[in-house]
Every structure is written in structure tokens, then in C-alpha cells.
Amino acid sequence: MHKASLAEPHLPSTLPISPPPPPAARRRPEGSPVVRAILIAATFGIVGLLILVPLASVFTQAFAKGLGTYWQNLVGNAETRHAIFLTMMVAPIAVALNVVFGLAAAWLIARFRFPGRTLLITLIDLPFAVSPVVAGLVFVLIFGLQTPLGEWLLAHNYQVIFAPPGLVLATTFVTFPFVARELIPVMEAMGPDEELAARSLGASGWQLYCRVTLPSVKWGLLYGVILCNARAMGEFGAVYVVSGRIGGLTDTMPLRVEKLFQEYNQPAAFAVASLLTLLALVTLVVKVSIEPRVRQEQERDLPPEISQEKA
Numbered sequence: 001m002h003k004a005s006l007a008e009p010h011l012p013s014t015l016p017i018s019p020p021p022p023p024a025a026r027r028r029p030e031g032s033p034v035v036r037a038i039l040i041a042a043t044f045g046i047v048g049l050l051i052l053v054p055l056a057s058v059f060t061q062a063f064a065k066g067l068g069t070y071w072q073n074l075v076g077n078a079e080t081r082h083a084i085f086l087t088m089m090v091a092p093i094a095v096a097l098n099v100v101f102g103l104a105a106a107w108l109i110a111r112f113r114f115p116g117r118t119l120l121i122t123l124i125d126l127p128f129a130v131s132p133v134v135a136g137l138v139f140v141l142i143f144g145l146q147t148p149l150g151e152w153l154l155a156h157n158y159q160v161i162f163a164p165p166g167l168v169l170a171t172t173f174v175t176f177p178f179v180a181r182e183l184i185p186v187m188e189a190m191g192p193d194e195e196l197a198a199r200s201l202g203a204s205g206w207q208l209y210c211r212v213t214l215p216s217v218k219w220g221l222l223y224g225v226i227l228c229n230a231r232a233m234g235e236f237g238a239v240y241v242v243s244g245r246i247g248g249l250t251d252t253m254p255l256r257v258e259k260l261f262q263e264y265n266q267p268a269a270f271a272v273a274s275l276l277t278l279l280a281l282v283t284l285v286v287k288v289s290i291e292p293r294v295r296q297e298q299e300r301d302l303p304p305e306i307s308q309e310k311a
Contacts, residue, residue: 055277062274065267073271079247080272083256086164090252091232094171098228099221102179107213109180110187111195121184127176136170136241143169162244167252170238175228182224186217186294219293226290230283234276 063070075081105124109117127135143160144150153160160166198212214221236254243250245259253276260269 058270058273058277061266061270064270069267070271070274073268074275077268079251080256080260080268082248083251083253083272084275086167086251087233087253090164090167090171091229093168094175094232095225095228097168097172098175098179099225101176102183102224103214103221105180106183106187106217107209109184110190111192124177124180127174132170132174132235132237133241135173136238139166139170139173139238139242161242162246162250164250166242167239167250170242171232171235174235174238175231178228178231179221179224182220182227183217186220187213190216219290223287223290223294226283226287230280230287233279 073080074084105120109121140161141147142149143153143166145154145159145161150161158165160169194212194216195208198208203211234254235252236258239252240255243252243255245251245255247259251259253272257269257273257276260266260272
């Protein structure tokens with residue numbers, strides 16, 4: 001018996017797929033509360049043992065005999081005063097040299113593809129892999145007084161090793177990657193569109209770099225400068241080799257701390273160490289304060305879909 005068929009609605013061959021939930025709505029996997037608490041406690045314990053306790057010990061020992069003795073230990077000795085002055089002179093010079101190189105290298109690597117690009121990036125990272133002591137020894141073998149180049153420089157009244165220029169050279173090498181390594185990803189994320197637009201409007205190369213490129217990477221540049229300066233002020237290994245540790249001439253603050261400690265002058269050693277630590281803490285505060293700006297700048301230049309995934 002034939003039954004009249006009812007009209008059936010036409011179903012599409014492919015059903016629409018609902019879009020995935022936005023990144024903010026995705027739930028992150030949650031671990032055991034006990035495990036999480038143990039990991040947090042272990043982390044704070046390790047940080048306290050390896051960082052907070054030594055920091056507290058440095059300042060406790062430095063001020064153990066009073067503020068007057070502390071101040072006298074810093075300014076009452078001519079060699080200590082010169083070590084502080086030399087550190088404040090060498091670090092900014094090394095930072096300035098690395099800023100010039102870092103800007104040029106980052107712009108070259110981010111904007112062009114050329115033979116040897118990978119090799120250049122590897123050479124920029126070389127100071128991370130080479131021991132600072134080895135780097136200092138290399139400079140001694142190149143610029144030492146017993147080498148042809150060292151003899152020629154000395155004949156023309158220039159001395160690199162066992163003199164402030166050697167300290168600047170060694171510090172610059174050790175801090176070589178910091179500025180460039182911070183700027184390369186920022187410039188790559190930024191892209192060349194703004195620069196090409198400025199160029200098409202008639203901007204010169206100098207105007208392009210000063211009014212377009214530098215303002216776009218200013219926070220990344222400042223972040224690299226802070227890291228570079230912190231590393232420069234605390235450098236010990238390479239400076240130890242090239243300086244000769246001449247009191248009142250080539251001693252920097254880290255070298256002065258080591259020398260005072262070997263002379264069993266612990267109050268003075270801890271006083272200089274506390275000043276060096278205070279400078280490092282100030283650098284850390286500035287670094288933490290600008291990190292959100294650097295992160296916002298990098299995320300602003302990313303494609304929208306990548307920015308949403310990182311949200």
C-alpha cells in the first residue's frame with residue numbers, strides 16, 4: 001500500500017560548525033592544589049635562600065658598624081672612590097657603543113635577507129657562549145704589550161691592556177648581545193610598512209630612522225639598555241684579566257670588592273658590595289616597570305589572530 005510521502009526539508013550537505021570559544025573563555029588545565037602549593041612553597045624557598053638571604057646579609061654587614069662607618073668606607077679611601085668613578089665611566093661608554101651597534105645590527109637583520117645573516121646572528125650571541133675570562137685573555141693576546149699591535153699602540157702613546165680602554169673594550173664585548181637581541185624581534189614584528197610609507201612621502205634616511213624607526217622601538221631599546229647597563233656594572237671575569245687590578249687606576253667596583261675581601265677589610269668590602277647591589281636593585285625596578293610597555297609594543301605589531309591567542 002503506497003503512502004503519500006510527506007515533504008521533507010532539504011538538509012545541507014555540510015552543517016555549519018560553531019566557532020571555537022574565544023581565548024579568554026578557554027579553561028586552563030588545573031592541577032592538584034597540593035602539588036601547586038608544594039611547587040609555590042619550593043619556589044619561594046629557593047628564591048629566599050639563594051637571593052633574599054644573601055641580599056639581606058650584604059646590607060646587614062655593610063651597616064653593622066653604623067652609617068658613619070659605612071659612609072667612610074665608601075668615600076674615605078681614594079682607591080675605592082676611583083673604583084666607583086671608573087665603574088660609572090666604563091659602563092655608560094660600553095652601553096653607548098652597544099646602542100649604536102645594536103640599532104644598526106637589528107635594523108640590518110630585521111629588514112634585509114643577505115648571505116651571512118645567520119652567521120651574523122650567531123656572532124652576536126657569541127659572548128653568551130664564551131667565558132668572560134677567555135674573552136679577556138683574547139684581548140690580552142691581541143693588545144698586550146708583547147704583541148706587535150700592542151707595541152705599535154704603545155709607541156704612539158696608546159695603551160689598551162692594563163688601562164681604562166681595555167676595560168671599556170672587555171665590557172663592551174661581554175654586553176654585546178643585549179641591545180641587539182632586544183631590538184631584533186621588535187623590529188621584525190613591526191615590519192617595514194611605516195618606513196616604506198615615510199620613504200614614499202619623501203623622508204630622508206636620517207628622518208626615517210629618527211622619526212619612524214626609533215619611536216617605534218623606544219621601549220625595546222630602553223629595555224635592552226637597562227639589561228646592558230646592569231651587566232656592565234657587575235662584570236668581573238673579563239675585566240679581571242685585562243685590568244691588571246691596579247689600585248687607583250684600573251680597579252672597578254667588583255674588583256675592589258674582591259680586593260678588600262682578600263685584605264680582610266670586610267666592612268669596606270660589604271659597603272662597596274651594597275652600593276653595587278643597590279644599583280642592581282634600582283635597575284631591576286626600572287626593568288620591571290617598563291616590561292608591560294615592551295610587551296604591549298610587541299603585541300601591537302603582531303597579527304590580530306596571534307594577539308588574540310596570546311591574550
